[in-house]
Amino acid sequence: xxxxxxxxxxxxxxxxxxxxxxxxxxxxxxxxxxxxxxxxxxxxxxxxxxxxxxxxxxxxxxxxxxxxxxxxxxxxxxxxxxxxxxxxxxxxxxxxxxxxxxxxxxxxxxxxxxxxxxxxxxxxxxxxxxxxxxxxxxxxxxxxxxxxxxxxxxxxxxxxxxxxxxxxxxxxxxxxxxxxxxxxxxxxxxxxxxxxxxxxxxxxxxxxxxxxxxxxxxxxxxxxxxxxxxxxxxxxxxxxxxxxxxxxxxxxxxxxxxxxxxxxxxxxxxxxxxxxxxxxxxxxxxxxxxxxxxxxxxxxxxxxxxxxxx
Amino acid sequence: xxxxxxxxxxxxxxxxxxxxxxxxxxxxxxxxxxxxxxxxxxxxxxxxxxxxxxxxxxxxxxxxxxxxxxxxxxxxxxxxxxxxxxxxxxxxxxxxxxxxxxxxxxxxxxxxxxxxxxxxxxxxxxxxxxxxxxxxxxxxxxxxxxxxxxxxxxxxxxxxxxxxxxxxxxxxxxxxxxxxxxxxxxxxxxxxxxxxxxxxxxxxxxxxxxxxxxxxxxxxxxxxxx
Numbered sequence: 001x002x003x004x005x006x007x008x009x010x011x012x013x014x015x016x017x018x019x020x021x022x023x024x025x026x027x028x029x030x031x032x033x034x035x036x037x038x039x040x041x042x043x044x045x046x047x048x049x050x051x052x053x054x055x056x057x058x059x060x061x062x063x064x065x066x067x068x069x070x071x072x073x074x075x076x077x078x079x080x081x082x083x084x085x086x087x088x089x090x091x092x093x094x095x096x097x098x099x100x101x102x103x104x105x106x107x108x109x110x111x112x113x114x115x116x117x118x119x120x121x122x123x124x125x126x127x128x129x130x131x132x133x134x135x136x137x138x139x140x141x142x143x144x145x146x147x148x149x150x151x152x153x154x155x156x157x158x159x160x161x162x163x164x165x166x167x168x169x170x171x172x173x174x175x176x177x178x179x180x181x182x183x184x185x186x187x188x189x190x191x192x193x194x195x196x197x198x199x200x201x202x203x204x205x206x207x208x209x210x211x212x213x214x215x216x217x218x219x220x221x222x223x224x225x226x227x228x229x230x231x232x233x234x235x236x237x238x239x240x241x242x243x244x245x246x247x248x249x250x251x252x253x254x255x256x257x258x259x260x261x262x263x264x265x266x267x268x269x270x271x272x273x274x275x276x277x278x279x280x281x282x283x284x285x286x287x288x289x290x291x292x293x294x295x296x297x298x299x300x301x302x303x304x305x306x307x308x309x310x
Numbered sequence: 311x312x313x314x315x316x317x318x319x320x321x322x323x324x325x326x327x328x329x330x331x332x333x334x335x336x337x338x339x340x341x342x343x344x345x346x347x348x349x350x351x352x353x354x355x356x357x358x359x360x361x362x363x364x365x366x367x368x369x370x371x372x373x374x375x376x377x378x379x380x381x382x383x384x385x386x387x388x389x390x391x392x393x394x395x396x397x398x399x400x401x402x403x404x405x406x407x408x409x410x411x412x413x414x415x416x417x418x419x420x421x422x423x424x425x426x427x428x429x430x431x432x433x434x435x436x437x438x439x440x441x442x443x444x445x446x447x448x449x450x451x452x453x454x455x456x457x458x459x460x461x462x463x464x465x466x467x468x469x470x471x472x473x474x475x476x477x478x479x480x481x482x483x484x485x486x487x488x489x490x491x492x493x494x495x496x497x498x499x500x501x502x503x504x505x506x507x508x509x510x511x512x513x514x515x516x517x518x519x520x521x522x523x524x525x526x527x528x529x530x531x532x533x534x535x536x
Binding site: 128223 | 371382383501
């Protein structure tokens, strides 16, 4: 963006610089004014008094409420991430299969679960596991304890939706590959399914790594939906913490910061992996590297790299 | 099945989802455009405000935002949108608290959609419009924004689809929308659970499919030939 911006806004002369300065001051004053107004209202209600914040220095707040909540959030997210990736790749293979009925069935599955809200799937799984006699028997015979039902429901909802999304990401990655990859594979005598498994999907996964990694943030955020089906994750624990100390407002602020830092760290890690990979793929010297890249529709770095820091 | 639909007021529940989505979408468009202007402005501080807003809101779970609106903003700070003496005060206030949460969350995504629309305009367009002597407002009005809006149609449509699905989160603060109705229906008739789920799911397909078709039709129809 920064490159485009310079062209979008002509290099400013003295008058434009003055105008920008005035605009900057007015805009900043407006933003700070709104922020200050909000803070004053919050302070009037006594949210900045010490007794609202002291609980965060006590160890029980962390050992009993926040860390178990964070652990539950991360556990559900991690299991869902692994399962969605595996199922997503399998679905992508099936959706590109040579067997037409399999392709159709997978298409229906994927399009259906992309259209249904995650929460609806979670509530459905949860209520059915608790109320439906047949499902209760099945889950009991599989060794699902009564207190694990909400965990199973959260993971099921997340996996059904996100594996469908990942299937489409992988498929997009395969279409973005040069046709020569597939043709070369076929010409050395691999079968179409071998070509997909050995040549196309591995390349698609690396080409689509940024999209796959950003899906991790989505899964982590959506695991908070577990609050609604009483899964004891971070948002539920925070509610308990807030009512125990009568500081719900402050508690949720602190937990929002935890979530933001967690997701921000994932985003940063994704960016780091991406840049490392781009460097590695490009070889030692970018100027002499062959002009044919495997990236397909992957962005050219000069325009896009700075914006990704969103 | 039909008496079940009637008994649990499925249509009324879906209507609440539609109202939540419609009101939040309009408000999110307004707020998202403001944030996008901040992010695209030629002033560093304003860029910072815009990108901070997007980073903070995009990385917070929607559930947390909506629960916070209820337990934090209303219960603790006394934020009320409707007069307290209304007979359905709690329900109506929760509707607006959910709208508030949905709006601030999706405004961040609308901002990014608009920005990606601006990014589809090749740099050469701005250069060319300057070189034929258009002033900055003129080039924005005649050349850049018309193309940017067209490029933003598909991403904004995707945000709308996500918003429609996310209205179900409003159940977290006691809005009697479709997730609430579905839970009660399955608890009442656990034997017909799958059928009830399919009914709700098809309802969502019916709500989101036209949006997807409309945006893809619009974006191909209005596509800028390059």
